[in-house]
Amino acid sequence: MQDLITFIKSYDHFYIFGHRDPDADCICSQLALSMFLSRNGIQSTLFAELPLRRPEIAELGKYFTDCTDDISRNNKTAAIILDCSTPKRTGKFAEIIKSLSYAVIDHHKTGELTGAAGYIDPDAPSTTLLVHRLIKKCSRFLLKRRQNSFLPDSAPTQGFSDILKRIHQMR
Numbered sequence: 001m002q003d004l005i006t007f008i009k010s011y012d013h014f015y016i017f018g019h020r021d022p023d024a025d026c027i028c029s030q031l032a033l034s035m036f037l038s039r040n041g042i043q044s045t046l047f048a049e050l051p052l053r054r055p056e057i058a059e060l061g062k063y064f065t066d067c068t069d070d071i072s073r074n075n076k077t078a079a080i081i082l083d084c085s086t087p088k089r090t091g092k093f094a095e096i097i098k099s100l101s102y103a104v105i106d107h108h109k110t111g112e113l114t115g116a117a118g119y120i121d122p123d124a125p126s127t128t129l130l131v132h133r134l135i136k137k138c139s140r141f142l143l144k145r146r147q148n149s150f151l152p153d154s155a156p157t158q159g160f161s162d163i164l165k166r167i168h169q170m171r
């Protein structure tokens, strides 16, 4: 996980992707990671193929975009792929991800480290849990100095609890 933390510290803006036809684990992991980054003064943009097809996550589509026109490639921007580990599995975003530096977070048996950094645990039951572990590991320090963040400290944690509750309710 340490190489993933070092990777995250190296950039100011992340483009966060999941796999095609995303499920709740994928979408909620993306949201939780985005909130965590925001708390640490790091910007992010959430991508998914829209509209979200599965009814249990359909309303979360409003937090995502499928338009990659504004993606910029420079030494301050990078991508993170969640709940799969290859650009190919993201579908239409594959080529743009390959043009960026990227890291992966995945719990699938087929998970392989294809990017510059990654956190893969095939024994974990979900990617959301891996993001939770990342957040816990970093809870004692800020990854970067907070910039213009007006969120109270508890806000992202609260948001993450809400997401976990939502996943729990779906089961």
Ligand SMILES: [Mn+2]
Pocket (backbone or CB within 6 Å): 019, 022, 023, 025, 026, 083
């Ligand atoms: Mn999934």
